[in-house]
Amino acid sequence: MIVQHFLKWSQSADVSKRAAAASALARAYLLSDMSFEERCGADAAMTLLLDDPSPKVRYALAEAVAWSCHAPPQIVAALAGDQYEIASLVIARSPLLRESDLVTRVAIAEPRLQTLIAGRPEVPNALAHAVVEHGHAGAILALLDNPNAAVDDAVRERIVETHLADANVRGALLNDPKLSPVHRYKVLEASRQAIASSTFVTRILGEASAKRVSGDAAANALVLLASGRIDDGVHDLIGELRETGALNTRLLIRAVCAGKIDFVARVLSDLSGQTYARVTAILVGERETQLRALLDAAGLARSVHALFSTAIRIWRDVANGRLSIGAQEVTRIVMEDFEAENDARPHHDNDDILALLRTIYLDMIRQNARRHAADLAAA
Numbered sequence: 001m002i003v004q005h006f007l008k009w010s011q012s013a014d015v016s017k018r019a020a021a022a023s024a025l026a027r028a029y030l031l032s033d034m035s036f037e038e039r040c041g042a043d044a045a046m047t048l049l050l051d052d053p054s055p056k057v058r059y060a061l062a063e064a065v066a067w068s069c070h071a072p073p074q075i076v077a078a079l080a081g082d083q084y085e086i087a088s089l090v091i092a093r094s095p096l097l098r099e100s101d102l103v104t105r106v107a108i109a110e111p112r113l114q115t116l117i118a119g120r121p122e123v124p125n126a127l128a129h130a131v132v133e134h135g136h137a138g139a140i141l142a143l144l145d146n147p148n149a150a151v152d153d154a155v156r157e158r159i160v161e162t163h164l165a166d167a168n169v170r171g172a173l174l175n176d177p178k179l180s181p182v183h184r185y186k187v188l189e190a191s192r193q194a195i196a197s198s199t200f201v202t203r204i205l206g207e208a209s210a211k212r213v214s215g216d217a218a219a220n221a222l223v224l225l226a227s228g229r230i231d232d233g234v235h236d237l238i239g240e241l242r243e244t245g246a247l248n249t250r251l252l253i254r255a256v257c258a259g260k261i262d263f264v265a266r267v268l269s270d271l272s273g274q275t276y277a278r279v280t281a282i283l284v285g286e287r288e289t290q291l292r293a294l295l296d297a298a299g300l301a302r303s304v305h306a307l308f309s310t311a312i313r314i315w316r317d318v319a320n321g322r323l324s325i326g327a328q329e330v331t332r333i334v335m336e337d338f339e340a341e342n343d344a345r346p347h348h349d350n351d352d353i354l355a356l357l358r359t360i361y362l363d364m365i366r367q368n369a370r371r372h373a374a375d376l377a378a379a
Contacts, residue, residue: 010049017061022049026064030071042070043072043284050078055086066093080105084112090114103130105138114139123149131156137166144172156183164190189244232306234263240271249300250356256311257360258330259318271298283312303350306341310334328364335361 010018010161029042034270049061062079065071067088070132073096080090080097091105091113092095103126106117114135117127119142128150131143132201143149163169173179173187241247247267248298257263261283269279272294283289287310295305311334317323335357342350 008163012087015054017058018052018054022046022052023056023064023229024051026061027069029067030065043075044070045249051077058082059089061084062089065266066090067095069095071096076100084110087113088116092120099124099127106130107134111138113135115142118142121145125150125152125155128152128155129229130164137163137169137282140166140169141172144169144176151178151179153183156180158379167191167194167195170194181233182240185237185240185246189246195198209341211350234266237271238267244271249304252300253304253307253353253356254360256308256315256336257332257357258327258364259315261312261315264312268294268298273297284316285311286316307338307353308336326368328361329370331357331361331364 010021012347013021018112025042025045029039030047034042046061046065049057051212052058058079061075062082065075065079071094076090076094076096080094080101081085091102091109097105102117102120106114107130109117114131115138118121118131118135118139123131123146125142128143131139132155135143143151144156144159157181159169159173163188170187171193174184179187238247241251253263254266255267265279265283266276266285268274269276272279274294274297279294284293291309292302292305293313295308296302300308311330314323314325314330314333318325335354338350338355338357342354
């Protein structure tokens with residue numbers, strides 16, 4: 001009887017009163033101890049309210065039922081397909097929306113709703129895959145930022161394949177501690193390409209300088225990335241670097257100057273075919289002949305053997321406590337020794353390597369200066 005009166009009254013009531021009544025009816029349904037007949041009547045009344053011409057009424061209804069797991073499912077489903085302001089309440093909150101419903105909905109939803117789906121309190125793996133397949137960049141960012149989203153390596157792989165054109169997505173991926181080294185390398189490479197092709201950057205620096213600067217920045221980042229442990233995916237990273245041609249002498253020079261000896265050892269093992277244990281023993285030992293034979297087997301030009309030998313010897317002394325210096329000083333010593341050796345040659349065949357060493361040295365000076373300034377600012 002109460003529901004019948006409500007329906008008659010609603011036909012003549014203004015919008016604000018109908019909205020208040022819709023909210024009261026929904027809350028009574030969810031919170032009051034109604035009889036079976038009263039509950040059926042309230043269910044029917046809410047179903048009729050779905051057709052109310054005013055979005056304010058439907059919004060009030062959505063606001064009341066969105067949070068509840070006891071709301072009528074047909075009401076929730078209908079409201080989820082309403083205009084954005086109404087649908088967003090239900091899609092963001094309702095526990096009644098099943099994974100299969102959301103997978104279907106994300107494929108056709110507007111970008112704002114895709115973002116809400118990606119940010120729900122629970123995003124199972126199948127839904128995460130659907131968001132990646134159909135979602136725009138904002139939805140991908142919401143997914144990566146959602147600690148309750150089941151984002152596995154397959155989801156990350158698909159994001160890397162399809163969304164690296166967006167700088168914000170690249171940044172979110174790089175902030176993901178679970179991103180594999182191979183995927184991280186692909187993100188770094190996409191960032192390098194974006195910088196090199198940026199109209200703003202090329203207008204200021206010129207195309208050649210933009211490529212050089214972006215390449216140097218990516219190489220520095222790659223050296224830091226490559227210093228992880230083998231169980232963190234470094235072995236897969238080396239394979240990816242070989243396949244793309246990024247594993248070259250210049251990268252190894254950066255790595256050995258920076259003291260990433262474990263990475264250098266793994267690369268030399270991969271290139272030479274010798275076991276990692278054998279390569280490590282050679283690098284730790286002080287037998288120059290064995291080291292140069294290893295560098296030969298790895299395919300490194302003999303013109304840089306002395307460079308690697310010097311750097312490895314210095315880092316060995318640092319590890320043994322005979323020296324107390326960092327990467328900047330190690331690079332300076334390597335650069336000066338290499339420059340003296342190169343000056344003795346009539347044609348200066350290794351000027352490009354010397355220029356690289358100078359670039360690495362200056363980069364390290366800047367990095368140390370930044371760290372020092374940050375420490376002073378934090379003091």
